[in-house]
Amino acid sequence: MLRKLALGGLKNRFRDYAVLFSGLVIASAVFYMFMALATNTSFLTKNSPVAFTPFIFGFGAVLLAIITLVYIVYANSFLLSMRQRDYAMFMMLGAKGRKIGQLIFLETVTIGILATIGGIVIGMVGTKFVGQWLIHTLHAPATGFTAIWLPAILWTLGFFIVLFVFSAIYNASKLLKTPMMALLHQTQTPNRIKQRKVSFAIQIILGLVLLVVGYYSMANIAVFQLLAIPLALVTIVAGTYFLFNSVFVALISLMKRNKAFAAKQLHTFTLSQLSFRIRDYTRILSVVSILFALALGAITVGLGFTHDIPALANQATVYDVTVTSPNAATQAEVNKLQGVTAKQQYTLKSDANTVYVNQAAIDAHPLEIKANDKGLNAPSIKVTSHNFNKMIKRYPTAFGVFIGNNRGKQMKVADPATFAKLGHTETLTTIKVRDFNQNYDTIQKIVTMQQHQYPRLGQTNSDQKFAFYAVVNGMYSGLAFMGFFLGLAFLAMLASTLMFKILSGANDDQSRYLMLQKIGARPQTLRRSIRQEIGALFLLPGVVGIVHVLFGLQMFKALLSQPYANLLVPFGLFIILYGLYYLATVWIYQSIVINKDLAAKA
């Protein structure tokens, strides 16, 4: 009998279970995908020129685990709220507490395990695609990469099963401890906003102080080192909660007290909707604002890293590749370069200790070098016969790429008459392309072919832009990838957290909106009320999340050249996505709670 009732509950609330289940599946799939990359250290070390990479991924994994934990706690409370009335009903029908406890435990763990297994399977498919993309952007050979990776399976299963067993124990004891009447009528208990001035002041001060501590520790990550991140996480989460708990509550009662405003249309109702569930809402607003900040922050930083790759690679060399006296095979590769924006050929001559370039040639077509002592965004300098001697003294390392196989010799400018008499003719070709990354493979071939052709280049050709680019790309693409990946994972969790919140109220709201329609509220007025209520749930955490990100970017001052440049793209994109999600949520909610058939439930 009891089993029948439990299953019946499942059937009745299919929509809620579908949302819960898909949310959990996404969470475990994301976790698996990340673990499949992070725990595959042989793949990471083999394919990235930087030994640092496994550590970066390990750090990302910890962050992901923390957020997943918070998410599971939230999903679990959604499950609990969904089931508590049913279980209270069973108890009223005479079911024994112990039996109910078992049932809840079983239900929670079953849902958890099924979702985790589903998530791992989806994660495997996802890993295949994500892995391909990563291999492509890292320009890494796919050795050691596999979508089905046992350590990741074990990690994911272990992590989630432990979480769900704890959730199940929590659910069972929580339900058995709460008085039955409270369980049955929980959603109808009014929540009078009683806010004492003292507690309001304490909360707002505490909130602000905690936020300041969090922001300060992020800005001074150099001082706090690794401690900065957990410190910031804890203080900012708590500070956000206190701030919402005081300010949000105060804002609502302030608007309610403004009679002229509250008395219009459904304003009183909308405000009451918010204040009625205020405890839930302040909690969810804090969670959402943190997820918002993490998602937006991760994507912004990820994009920042991709911006830095060319900037860093460009800081030492102007030309994307230089070629000396290519053989036929190398020339064929040179011809394959795409989007060539500048290509200039010079003639070089040499004797035992010196390489000469023709004065006429470099005055007509100056060589370009970077002022490589000026760091990022260093200006490029045009070198002609007039400033040649000064420049080569100042930036001796910048001229290596011009002399090819003659490394170790002195480079000089010769006037045309002298030049004509010299022997050992070679060519130098300087090339600029529009997009280095697009030509990555071709440039790599040119550089290695030149090394084969001129054995002396083997050690010294590392001043080509390619060498810089490979190192920078190896490290920063990994970071950028992690930023995007975590950002999207947080965004998915944010979306389903909001969806939980909104759906958990839908059943009660359905009857409320039906009543309002019966007493003559226009459907468009109801729609506006829904837009406003959900709008508050989206807007407030969005604004707070953006503030968090603006302070959080301080952490990346040391890693990114300009953490605050190019904010428009990630912020704009994110806000558009968030806005679309808002519209979708409003639409779904309206279609759930606004009835077409008023008599159906009369």
Place this chain on the structure above:
Amino acid sequence: MDKRQPIVTVENVTKTYGKRGEKQTPALKGVSFQVEPGEFVGIMGASGSGKTTLLNILSTLDTPTSGSVRIKGDDVTKLKGNALSDFRAKRIGFIFQDFNLLENLTGRENIALPLALQNVSAKKQAEAVDKIARTLGIEAVLDHYPTELSGGQKQRVAAARALVQQPDILFGDEPTGALDSTAARELLNTMDQLNHDEGVSILLVTHDPFSASYASRILFIKDGQIGSELKHGDKSQEAFYQEILETLGTFQK
């Protein structure tokens, strides 16, 4: 306006449930009657006879399959969209068996809702709420939430919300159904007083003979048709009650 214009005119209303091709359930099979200004009409009938269906159609929550319903001359079956919502808000009051109060609003806020929807100023809202609350004797509980009210108080708040706009007519579907006998009697006395002193027209669906004995006229509905009619006239309420019991006895055979 013609003073003698009927408040409600129902002509040949039928209602068949079930879409085309599905199982057809005829719930109303041609109902016609009128409610005169200031009348208190009761509608009685066995379970499943079509009372709720009729009331839903009268109160614009549902549409008839055929026939027409006019309230003070306006054909409500033709209303659509905002006009329909506004009609519900301004012209009719409705009280339900299960109160239908919004549990997240206080009594005062619940009562003021129809006025707020019409953008009446805050001051006028407060005046109107206070006035109707005095009439219904609920001034003391205006700032309570529905869960903090007794069943009888809830139904009075619901009645106040239905009447605050001074509608043409007050509809009730078993409003005493969820109340104990004392609370039911109090509510009925209040409705009677509203009907006599304020001239509010009332149409009440019930299958409780005692509730029905407050009406000035009772329509008995059977299998979707009006079977017979009783008039209160000059009889005492006691005598009318007996007459209802007898009619029900013969009617249900």
